[in-house]
Amino acid sequence: MTLIRFSEPFRTHRELPAVQQVLQSPVWHGDGEFTRRATSLLMGITGAGHALLTTSCTHALELAGVLLELGPGDEVICPSFTFSSTATAIAARGATPVLVDVRADTLNIDVAAVEAALTPRTRAVYVVHYGGIAVDVEALAEILEPRGIALVEDNAHGLGGSWRERPLGSFGCLAAQSFHDTKNVTSGEGGALLVNDVQFAERAEVVREKGTNRARFLRGQVDKYTWVDHGSSYLPSDLLAAVLTAQLESFDEIQALRHRVWDAYAEHLPAWAGEVGVDLMSIPEGAGHPAHLYFLMMPSGLDQAGLIGHLRQRDIVAAFHYQALDQAPAGHLLCRTPAPCPVSARASERLVRLPLHAGLSGDDVERILEGVTSYRPRG
Ligand SMILES: *Cc1c(COP(=O)(O)O)cnc(C)c1O
Numbered sequence: 001m002t003l004i005r006f007s008e009p010f011r012t013h014r015e016l017p018a019v020q021q022v023l024q025s026p027v028w029h030g031d032g033e034f035t036r037r038a039t040s041l042l043m044g045i046t047g048a049g050h051a052l053l054t055t056s057c058t059h060a061l062e063l064a065g066v067l068l069e070l071g072p073g074d075e076v077i078c079p080s081f082t083f084s085s086t087a088t089a090i091a092a093r094g095a096t097p098v099l100v101d102v103r104a105d106t107l108n109i110d111v112a113a114v115e116a117a118l119t120p121r122t123r124a125v126y127v128v129h130y131g132g133i134a135v136d137v138e139a140l141a142e143i144l145e146p147r148g149i150a151l152v153e154d155n156a157h158g159l160g161g162s163w164r165e166r167p168l169g170s171f172g173c174l175a176a177q178s179f180h181d182t183k184n185v186t187s188g189e190g191g192a193l194l195v196n197d198v199q200f201a202e203r204a205e206v207v208r209e210k211g212t213n214r215a216r217f218l219r220g221q222v223d224k225y226t227w228v229d230h231g232s233s234y235l236p237s238d239l240l241a242a243v244l245t246a247q248l249e250s251f252d253e254i255q256a257l258r259h260r261v262w263d264a265y266a267e268h269l270p271a272w273a274g275e276v277g278v279d280l281m282s283i284p285e286g287a288g289h290p291a292h293l294y295f296l297m298m299p300s301g302l303d304q305a306g307l308i309g310h311l312r313q314r315d316i317v318a319a320f321h322y323q324a325l326d327q328a329p330a331g332h333l334l335c336r337t338p339a340p341c342p343v344s345a346r347a348s349e350r351l352v353r354l355p356l357h358a359g360l361s362g363d364d365v366e367r368i369l370e371g372v373t374s375y376r377p378r379g
Pocket residue numbers: 055056057058059082083085086128154156157177178179180189190191
């Protein structure tokens with residue numbers, strides 16, 4: 001039987017001609033024609049007024065930390081149940097990530113836990129829309145806005161997701177996208193910073209370009225460019241932007257194919273899940289999800305390994321997700337965890353993600369459904 005991979009980039013047949021066009025042009029560095037095209041497509045999907053391609057979501061989050069002027073002594077609250085990048089980007093500025101638990105239903109940051117973790121040093125809250133399902137943005141805004149605390153979205157899962165018709169990535173003053181090849185659209189590695197608060201727009205360009213005002217120079221706004229600020233090199237080559245442009249031009253097609261798989265899981269798994277005590281993903285009213293992932297919450301840790309092994313025997317690759325950061329070695333070293341995070345720990349132990357990518361055929365989905373529903377939990 002052919003192996004069903006957990007995730008795989010979708011090839012749209014537009015990537016190769018686009019990359020060829022760059023290779024034949026004199027401009028291979030960043031901020032060429034394809035960077036402009038990918039950026040404008042991204043702004044169309046997210047509604048962002050300003051967007052900057054970066055080399056990764058991690059780098060976009062680091063850039064956000066520079067713009068917010070985070071430094072030693074500052075605290076930034078983020079969920080324990082997330083990828084390391086959310087926290088490393090905070091720690092990279094010398095600030096302290098403060099880890100809090102997530103809600104049991106969505107696995108999104110628990111707003112009550114955020115409120116309990118606030119201190120006079122809290123400068124920002126970095127949230128993750130897990131699986132592209134919106135966090136409680138209104139409840140968060142209510143506690144953060146009066147205190148002048150910034151909201152930043154790690155929107156790695158959320159491209160194409162929405163809350164009450166408004167795109168994810170538009171709620172924070174800054175938001176970070178990922179184009180890693182495990183995400184819905186990809187350039188292999190890649191990311192973007194969405195700048196929703198216009199006060200950061202000009203400085204974001206400078207920090208991304210090694211601290212120079214080269215972007216203003218290219219627009220003819222200054223005669224020479226020079227070193228004006230902190231910075232690093234966060235811009236991707238136009239070769240990668242060409243791949244990304246091709247993918248973003250096919251965004252609707254990719255999303256339709258992913259939703260077809262997601263919908264098949266949501267339609268065919270509830271009977272089995274109810275019978276055997278497995279919890280399925282549920283989408284809150286008002287949340288538009290981007291079919292980024294489909295997870296099952298198994299009755300025990302034994303069943304996490306059990307189901308993954310059962311599927312592996314059928315040549316199907318399923319995956320667990322994050323080790324809760326408060327339990328990771330660097331979490332002890334670099335973060336503060338004011339209260340235990342039992343929901344994050346439970347998700348680390350029990351969550352199983354099913355294969356989900358645009359290249360899965362109807363037969364693949366049948367095989368996966370058959371594999372899952374033939375499993376009987378032991379825990
Ligand atoms: C994938 C992911 C990242 C990292 O993205 P890169 O582009 O690889 O830096 C960060 N946060 C979350 C929640 C992710 O899923």
